[in-house]
Amino acid sequence: MELRQLPLVLLLISNIHSGQTEDIPTPTLTVEPQSSLFTGDSVTLRCEVNQSRDGWEFFWSKNSNTESIEAADKSSNSLKVSDGGEYRCRAQRGERYTSYSEPVTVTIYGKPKAKVSIKPDQHVFRGETVTLRCDIDGEGVTSWKYSWYKDGSDSVSSEQQEHTFSSVTESDAGKYSCYGAERGGSRTSNISDVVTLTVSDFFKPTLTVWPQSSLFTGDSVTLRCEVDQSRDGWEFLWSKNSNTESTEAANKTSNSLKVSDGGEYRCRARRRGLYTNYSEPVTVTIYETPKVKVSVKPDQHVFRGEKVTLRCDIDGEGVTSWKYSWYKDGSDSVFSELQEHIFWYVTESDACKYSCYGAERGGSRTSNISDEVTLTVSDEAKTVLSVSPQKWLTEGDPVTLICEVKGSSTGWTFSWYTLTVLSDYRKRYELLSDSRGAGGNYTVSSAALNHTGVYVCRAERGKQAYSTKYSNKQPLWVTGVSPPVSLIISPSRTQHFTSVSLSLSCEDQSNSDRWRVRRYSDNQQLEDCLLSRWGSQTGSKCTISSTSTSDTGVYWCRSESGENYHPVNITIHIGVILESPVHPVTEGDSLTLRCLYKFITPPILRADFYKDGSLIQNQTTEMIITTVSKSHEGFYYCKHPEREESPKSWISVRASSRSSRSDGLNPMIIGVTAGLSAAFLIVVLLVLLWCYKNNKGVRSQSPSRVSRQQNSSQTSEQNQNEAGYNTLLSGTAHIYDSVDATINKDFSTDSVSGPTDVTYAEIELKSTEKQKINKENKGKTSEGSDTVYSKLNLVTHQGAGSSDVTYAQVK
Numbered sequence: 001m002e003l004r005q006l007p008l009v010l011l012l013i014s015n016i017h018s019g020q021t022e023d024i025p026t027p028t029l030t031v032e033p034q035s036s037l038f039t040g041d042s043v044t045l046r047c048e049v050n051q052s053r054d055g056w057e058f059f060w061s062k063n064s065n066t067e068s069i070e071a072a073d074k075s076s077n078s079l080k081v082s083d084g085g086e087y088r089c090r091a092q093r094g095e096r097y098t099s100y101s102e103p104v105t106v107t108i109y110g111k112p113k114a115k116v117s118i119k120p121d122q123h124v125f126r127g128e129t130v131t132l133r134c135d136i137d138g139e140g141v142t143s144w145k146y147s148w149y150k151d152g153s154d155s156v157s158s159e160q161q162e163h164t165f166s167s168v169t170e171s172d173a174g175k176y177s178c179y180g181a182e183r184g185g186s187r188t189s190n191i192s193d194v195v196t197l198t199v200s201d202f203f204k205p206t207l208t209v210w211p212q213s214s215l216f217t218g219d220s221v222t223l224r225c226e227v228d229q230s231r232d233g234w235e236f237l238w239s240k241n242s243n244t245e246s247t248e249a250a251n252k253t254s255n256s257l258k259v260s261d262g263g264e265y266r267c268r269a270r271r272r273g274l275y276t277n278y279s280e281p282v283t284v285t286i287y288e289t290p291k292v293k294v295s296v297k298p299d300q301h302v303f304r305g306e307k308v309t310l311r312c313d314i315d316g317e318g319v320t321s322w323k324y325s326w327y328k329d330g331s332d333s334v335f336s337e338l339q340e341h342i343f344w345y346v347t348e349s350d351a352c353k354y355s356c357y358g359a360e361r362g363g364s365r366t367s368n369i370s371d372e373v374t375l376t377v378s379d380e381a382k383t384v385l386s387v388s389p390q391k392w393l394t395e396g397d398p399v400t401l402i403c404e405v406k407g408s409s410t411g412w413t414f415s416w417y418t419l420t421v422l423s424d425y426r427k428r429y430e431l432l433s434d435s436r437g438a439g440g441n442y443t444v445s446s447a448a449l450n451h452t453g454v455y456v457c458r459a460e461r462g463k464q465a466y467s468t469k470y471s472n473k474q475p476l477w478v479t480g481v482s483p484p485v486s487l488i489i490s491p492s493r494t495q496h497f498t499s500v501s502l503s504l505s506c507e508d509q510s511n512s513d514r515w516r517v518r519r520y521s522d523n524q525q526l527e528d529c530l531l532s533r534w535g536s537q538t539g540s541k542c543t544i545s546s547t548s549t550s551d552t553g554v555y556w557c558r559s560e561s562g563e564n565y566h567p568v569n570i571t572i573h574i575g576v577i578l579e580s581p582v583h584p585v586t587e588g589d590s591l592t593l594r595c596l597y598k599f600i601t602p603p604i605l606r607a608d609f610y611k612d613g614s615l616i617q618n619q620t621t622e623m624i625i626t627t628v629s630k631s632h633e634g635f636y637y638c639k640h641p642e643r644e645e646s647p648k649s650w651i652s653v654r655a656s657s658r659s660s661r662s663d664g665l666n667p668m669i670i671g672v673t674a675g676l677s678a679a680f681l682i683v684v685l686l687v688l689l690w691c692y693k694n695n696k697g698v699r700s701q702s703p704s705r706v707s708r709q710q711n712s713s714q715t716s717e718q719n720q721n722e723a724g725y726n727t728l729l730s731g732t733a734h735i736y737d738s739v740d741a742t743i744n745k746d747f748s749t750d751s752v753s754g755p756t757d758v759t760y761a762e763i764e765l766k767s768t769e770k771q772k773i774n775k776e777n778k779g780k781t782s783e784g785s786d787t788v789y790s791k792l793n794l795v796t797h798q799g800a801g802s803s804d805v806t807y808a809q810v811k
């Protein structure tokens, strides 16, 4: 190099300064502070000749470009990158030029800016390990010295490139910045932007449940665990009933919930190994999907005009308010949204199938749809009245009137009425005062005689009191031992021919005429003799002047005050009739049946007698059962080979009080013997009487009638049964008393009736009076002349002495 440069230098020198050949000094070019710099820095280049400047002029060139004369120190501030380059200088003094200095290369880099980064994040939780790092991208700088500043303070808090908080606390939070200074150099970086480190306390996530925490089986639910959304990397841990946790998504959805899915849920989140606190627990309750029930009031079967309430009941636990929807006949459209839908006046067009369902008001839950309920609407309620066990009762029997509404049993209130006829032929229903009750049964635990009557019932239900029509009529017949009044039939039998005269009279002890005959015919007509076309009432006696089959029915006595006593079956028949006792037969007595036919004389047929459908006696004019027992009770009729058969008549047998009393043999035997001894006397008496009567000639009655009456008298006595028997044993007074009554009647009212009877009666009467007037007064129900006859028998049984007395008295 030097060898090559030398000729050039020589040439130059020779060209400019001829003659000066002394050795030429080379300037020294130095750079301050250094040749590698950042934009904005300053630099000074210094040119020196043998370390002296005196007398020298300096020439500077950059990148071998043109020279400029400048001072020995060339300073540049606010360096730009373009200021960088290769610099040289030389000097001149006088004529002398120095050679060029060694070149100096100045390099200008862009000034770097420090950058703060925070790991793991600017937002951290207390306790996390946090690293602050200062990065400076400084070209040409091999080593930096870092300075950290916090919250604008001047003091350097650290000199590391990375500053680590191994367990960060809230006091570490702040605004950080850093910058770097070149180690062993002059350069510095720009200061970094400020970076904020926040340190939070550990929070708990928010647990929400959607749509709600109370649900039904089959529903879906989503639990959502919410944490600070600005940070990611969360893992969610779920636990139920404080049991083990499982890692799941932030949104935890369960479909088709079961009851067992209910429980207390919590969640917490995990991030970078740190756990949040647990959320507040959320209790999810799963109820069974509620059952929906449609109820119909008063009933599913209703009648036009009733008020009907459809009600939707949802047994939904946890639901406070439902919105109801009603559907009709499977249609999709909702026809009502009321829990209770009311038809104020139901009609057939409302008869449909109904169902309902509910949706929770202000909630998401719904019930299942109910089963369909069918509403039936009929045009009219039919009420049926029946009686149990039977309509013919003996005093003291229990009986139940059963009222039913056909096809509907719910919600009815029943009322019972007795039917009566008013004077203007209208019917009247009289409410039985105590009868309006809830049940359909009107029970009389012990029927009284006065319960005889015709009943109807009616039902009502609902607040509007929808009422049915009156039911069918249901008679109740109560027979008793000693009704206060007796219905005496003449002729005295239950079956009668057509087109004959029939008299029915009501007789009481006081011989009052306050009784009227009333009947309930087979065609269910309730009629009063007084108001009727078929009969004429005179006092207490009703006369049917000419019977017809439509007169068949039950006849009884009724007082003005509404008492009803002594019902009797009467059958009017066109052909053959059975002659049977009107009143029950007493056990031990005899029973005689005849078969009568109107168109022969005497009107007695030789016929077959049947009981309950079986033949019991062949071809006889009368059938006699000498000692009646309970087994003889039944339906009897007679049948003639040519003349067809008679209607059936019920013959009832009453237990004899004698047998029930177990008085033992002695009284019986005594009675019988006494009776036998007395028999003779009585026969004598009878004969005498007969003669007496005939002599008197008051009466012109046919013998047949007498006999009939005798027969009937027998039966009527038996009717009196127990009382009668009592009388027999303990004292005949009872019977005699009744005879008395009968006689009175005969005399006073029944002028037409046979005087024969009266006579007999009289005789009897007197004897009775003599015997035991003091005894019972009450049992005198017995019928007229018949009674007398029986009495005779009785007397026979009784003490002989008394009969004597009688006789004496008669005389």
Ligand SMILES: *[C@@H]1O[C@H](CO)[C@@H](O)[C@H](O)[C@H]1NC(C)=O
Pocket (backbone or CB within 6 Å): 040, 111, 112, 113, 190
């Ligand atoms: C450094 O700072 C100076 C002055 O503050 C500015 O002009 C320059 O642009 C900055 N450089 C960088 C890289 O930010």
Ligand SMILES: *[C@@H]1O[C@H](CO)[C@@H](O)[C@H](O)[C@H]1NC(C)=O
Pocket (backbone or CB within 6 Å): 201, 202, 203, 204, 277
């Ligand atoms: C988190 O749990 C801890 C310990 O159970 C408790 O001290 C702290 O207060 C809880 N933090 C919050 C935000 O509930």
Ligand SMILES: *[C@@H]1O[C@H](CO)[C@@H](O)[C@H](O)[C@H]1NC(C)=O
Pocket (backbone or CB within 6 Å): 224, 249, 250, 251
């Ligand atoms: C969770 O559910 C909420 C609301 O339904 C929704 O906004 C969110 O995006 C869900 N998050 C995830 C992770 O699915």
Ligand SMILES: *[C@@H]1O[C@H](CO)[C@@H](O)[C@H](O)[C@H]1NC(C)=O
Pocket (backbone or CB within 6 Å): 289, 290, 291, 368
């Ligand atoms: C409700 O309906 C669903 C689907 O039809 C059925 O599975 C469920 O047993 C019903 N629940 C009740 C209580 O009837």
Ligand SMILES: *[C@@H]1O[C@H](CO)[C@@H](O)[C@H](O)[C@H]1NC(C)=O
Pocket (backbone or CB within 6 Å): 388, 400, 402, 439, 440, 441
């Ligand atoms: C009504 O009486 C009948 C017959 O006696 C009986 O079967 C029925 O159970 C009774 N009903 C009520 C509600 O008492």
Ligand SMILES: *[C@@H]1O[C@H](CO)[C@@H](O)[C@H](O)[C@H]1NC(C)=O
Pocket (backbone or CB within 6 Å): 418, 450, 561, 562, 563, 564
């Ligand atoms: C008999 O019954 C009627 C109505 O059923 C009643 O008015 C009358 O008082 C009763 N008489 C007696 C004596 O019980």
Ligand SMILES: *[C@@H]1O[C@H](CO)[C@@H](O)[C@H](O)[C@H]1NC(C)=O
Pocket (backbone or CB within 6 Å): 392, 479, 567, 568, 569, 650, 651, 652
């Ligand atoms: C009246 O006749 C009916 C049958 O028609 C019978 O059941 C009832 O016992 C009879 N009554 C009397 C008192 O004979």
Ligand SMILES: *[C@@H]1O[C@H](CO)[C@@H](O)[C@H](O)[C@H]1NC(C)=O
Pocket (backbone or CB within 6 Å): 615, 616, 617, 618
């Ligand atoms: C009825 O008479 C026939 C013959 O006339 C006889 O064979 C039959 O046994 C008799 N029946 C009764 C129950 O007497």
Ligand SMILES: CC(=O)N[C@H]1CO[C@H](CO)[C@@H](O)[C@@H]1O
Pocket (backbone or CB within 6 Å): 023, 025, 050
């Ligand atoms: C060439 C030249 O002038 N050299 C001089 C530099 O300075 C020293 C002393 O300062 C002298 O000895 C040299 O001769």
